[in-house]
Amino acid sequence: MTIQTLEIESQTHSAGSDAKPLGAKMEVQNMSVFYGKFRALTDINMNIYANKITAIIGPSGCGKSTLLRSFNRMNDLTPSARVEGSILLDGRDITANREDVVDVRRRIGMVFQRPNPFPKNIYENVAYGPRLYGIRRKNDLDLIVEKSLKQAALWEEVKDKLHQSGLSLSGGQQQRLCIARALAVEPEVILMDEPASALDPISTLRIEELMHDIVKEYTILIVTHNMQQAARVSDFTAMMMIDEHRSGRMIEFGETKSIFTNPKDKRTEDYVTGRFG
Amino acid sequence: MLRKTFETELQQLKDEVLVLGSMAEQAILNSVEALKKRDLKASEKILEDDRAINKKRFDIENQLMILIATQQPMAHDLRLLASTMEIISELERMGDYAKGIANINIRMGDQPLLKPLIDIPRMAQKDVDMLHRALTAFVNEDVEAARVIPAEDDEVDALYNQVYRELMMFVIQDPKSIERANWLLWVAHNLERVADRVTNICERTIFIATGEMAEIKSTDDDFWKNQS
Numbered sequence: 029m030t031i032q033t034l035e036i037e038s039q040t041h042s043a044g045s046d047a048k049p050l051g052a053k054m055e056v057q058n059m060s061v062f063y064g065k066f067r068a069l070t071d072i073n074m075n076i077y078a079n080k081i082t083a084i085i086g087p088s089g090c091g092k093s094t095l096l097r098s099f100n101r102m103n104d105l106t107p108s109a110r111v112e113g114s115i116l117l118d119g120r121d122i123t124a125n126r127e128d129v130v131d132v133r134r135r136i137g138m139v140f141q142r143p144n145p146f147p148k149n150i151y152e153n154v155a156y157g158p159r160l161y162g163i164r165r166k167n168d169l170d171l172i173v174e175k176s177l178k179q180a181a182l183w184e185e186v187k188d189k190l191h192q193s194g195l196s197l198s199g200g201q202q203q204r205l206c207i208a209r210a211l212a213v214e215p216e217v218i219l220m221d222e223p224a225s226a227l228d229p230i231s232t233l234r235i236e237e238l239m240h241d242i243v244k245e246y247t248i249l250i251v252t253h254n255m256q257q258a259a260r261v262s263d264f265t266a267m268m269m270i271d272e273h274r275s276g277r278m279i280e281f282g283e284t285k286s287i288f289t290n291p292k293d294k295r296t297e298d299y300v301t302g303r304f305g
Numbered sequence: 306m307l308r309k310t311f312e313t314e315l316q317q318l319k320d321e322v323l324v325l326g327s328m329a330e331q332a333i334l335n336s337v338e339a340l341k342k343r344d345l346k347a348s349e350k351i352l353e354d355d356r357a358i359n360k361k362r363f364d365i366e367n368q369l370m371i372l373i374a375t376q377q378p379m380a381h382d383l384r385l386l387a388s389t390m391e392i393i394s395e396l397e398r399m400g401d402y403a404k405g406i407a408n409i410n411i412r413m414g415d416q417p418l419l420k421p422l423i424d425i426p427r428m429a430q431k432d433v434d435m436l437h438r439a440l441t442a443f444v445n446e447d448v449e450a451a452r453v454i455p456a457e458d459d460e461v462d463a464l465y466n467q468v469y470r471e472l473m474m475f476v477i478q479d480p481k482s483i484e485r486a487n488w489l490l491w492v493a494h495n496l497e498r499v500a501d502r503v504t505n506i507c508e509r510t511i512f513i514a515t516g517e518m519a520e521i522k523s524t525d526d527d528f529w530k531n532q533s
Contacts (some may be wrong), residue, residue, distance in 0.1 A: 256377050288379050290516030300379040303307050 052095035053078035053217060053247040054099065059113035059123075061094055061103060068094050070275040072113070074266055076217070081239060081248045083258035083284065086268035087299065091252045091276020095268070096219050099249065100136040101129050117217070127164075134161065136186045137215035140181045141222040143202030146193030150186050153205055157213040159173040172212050193267070201232025206236065211246075218242075220250040224257065235260045255300055261286045311376050315385065318368060319444050322389060322396070325361045329396045332358065332403035333499060337429040340410045340492065341422045351407035358400035362393045369393075384516060388509040389520035392443065394416045395502040399436070409488050410423070419475055419485040428464045428496040435503045443510045451510040454503065455515040455521040461500035468493040 054076035061069040069091045076082050076099075081136055084092045093263050096102065101122065103109040114121040122132045132155075154173045161171055174188070177183040182204040186197070194205050205225060210218055220239075224232040239248055252258050258265055265287040267280040280293045291297045297303050332351055339347035369386055372378065378386050435457055442450035472486040504521050512518050 255379065259379070289383060291380050297380050301382050302311075302379075304307060 041167070051078045051120065052076065055116040056120075057114045057116070059098065059111065059115060061091075061098055062108075062110045062112070063106065064108040067273065067275045069098075070273075070277050072272065072276075072278050074278060074281050076247060076249060077264060078247050079243055079245075080263040081243050081250060081261055082264040083262035084251045084266045084268060085253075085255060085258050085299070086276075087270075087304070088157050088253075089274075090268040091272050092268055093221055094276065096138075096221055096249060096251050098123075098185065099217070100133050100138055101136070101217055106127060126250065134213050135215055136217040136219060137210035137213065137218040138221070139203070139206050139210050139223045142226050143199055143206050145197070145202050145205050147193065147195060149191045150194050150197070150205060151190040154208050154212045157209060163215060173208075176208040176212040176286065177205075179202045179238075179242055181234060181241070182208055198231075200234060202228050203231070203235060204238065205228060207235070212240070217247045217249065219249065222251055222253060225253065232257070255288075255302075259284060267291070267293070267299065269299075271297055311382075313342055314372060314376075315382070318365070318372070318386075318389060321361075321365050321368065322392060323394060323440055323444060325365060325396045326390070326436065327356065328354070328361060329356050329399040329403070330436055332400050333406075333429050333436075335412075336403040336406035337422070337426050337492070337496075339417075339487070340406060342424060343410065343413070343418065345411055346440055348407035348410040352404055355400050355404040355407075358397060362397040365393050366390065371461075375525050381513070384513045388513050391509050392506050395505050397501050399502055405495050406492050409492055410467070412486070416485060419482055419489060422489075424464045424468050424471075425489065425493055425496065428461055428468075428493060431461050431464070431497055432499040432503070435461075435500060436506075439506045441504045443506060443513075446510065446514040448511055448514045450491055451507040451514075452521075455507050458500045458504055461497055465497040 052075040056072050056074045056076075059069065059072040060067055072095060072193060084095060097103050098111060103111065111123050113123075113237050115123050117132070117135065122136075126181070135287065140186075146156060148156070151173055154176050155169045157170060158172050163172065174183060174187075177186060182201060185201060186192075197205060203226075207218075207223075224235045227235065236257065239250070242248075250258075250262065262284045262288050263286045265282065266278055267287065268276050271277050280287065280291060280296045282292070286292075287296060288300055291300060312428055335347060335354075336351050339345075339351065369390055374388055376382070435454055438450060439454050441447070442454065467492065472490050475482045476486050508519065508521055
């Protein structure tokens, strides 16, 4: 078993000016994920720090997305999938069967690689989640829609056309709409699976800026193939690779500034310098 | 191999640093040789050559900027490029020390040397010897060598001390010799500084190879303590 412990230079991190002590929002303990007999992930141990951005990097097929999907039990949707070990959210194991999956997914939202707005108008895209969780009053919903779109840095662009289809927006705007949709149910953690890989460079930077803006209130995990993006946006980086059994393992976890300037593991070095992967 | 082009460019970069290094080495040796022979023409040539050193440094700097902009270096590559930026600046400054020595020779005009040069050429030889090995260590990322070379700075400091004491004796015996003694003291001082900059290059080499950024202890402080 490999435990990814982290030596942090200080208990506060410099990404934001507000120097709050680091606290683990989520803790992954000895987690393995199986698809039938195949062990897709082996012995993952890591902390996800509150109000920080953690990037998961690694070559294709190393289990990054599987890991991300474990965090809000998306793997439950795959019939043969099974999780061993635990994932604690504020100290409570969310992998336990007794946990309410719907509540877990409200607390841990997700944004996908391709923007996937509902075929509804912009307003309804954002109001959909809160309505599902029982908010009915129009005034309340209006406030949530406006707040979420503002947080997603989309409000100014769409405030006069809230009743147009979400699909009428550009790709970058659609992705920000999906982020607004995720924020509308006030999650605590946001999982992002390659959120900018289908976007142009300007839209990509917009998403990255937005991540910086909202991380004060949320905890973000991002899977990315783009090393420069991981280096730019994240506070912590987890490097994954497959082992000889083709099972994903976390080989290094640390502060992003260390991973990209002086990684400890030769395989991380080779990956971030583009020598393999 | 992935990134073959980048690897080739990094190798070319190191080769260019070696070229700049050998230009600095030559300038140091030539400047002292010209002084020893009181060859003003040779000193004029050193001033001219220094412009070539400066140009070479800017060319390498430009090459570095292009590599950083186009290759987005990370980890070891990033440390190599950032450190090379420092190293070429050290080499360029060594060229300036040689230029300083050439200028002293020119300003001395037709005045004879206060004394025959013995320790000053030794200092120059030791500097160049250290520099050459430091650059070899840089190219090979030889941490062992890079850790050992800076200690030899003590030899240069000892020679400087000796030159200093000797020149002070001349000044005490004949205060009129003060200007000529001062010129030689500046020459020795420049050569002493070269060895310090070799230490900086060694520090960078260790950083490139290990990521460890540490200052190698200088014995210069002891030298100044001894003077007081």
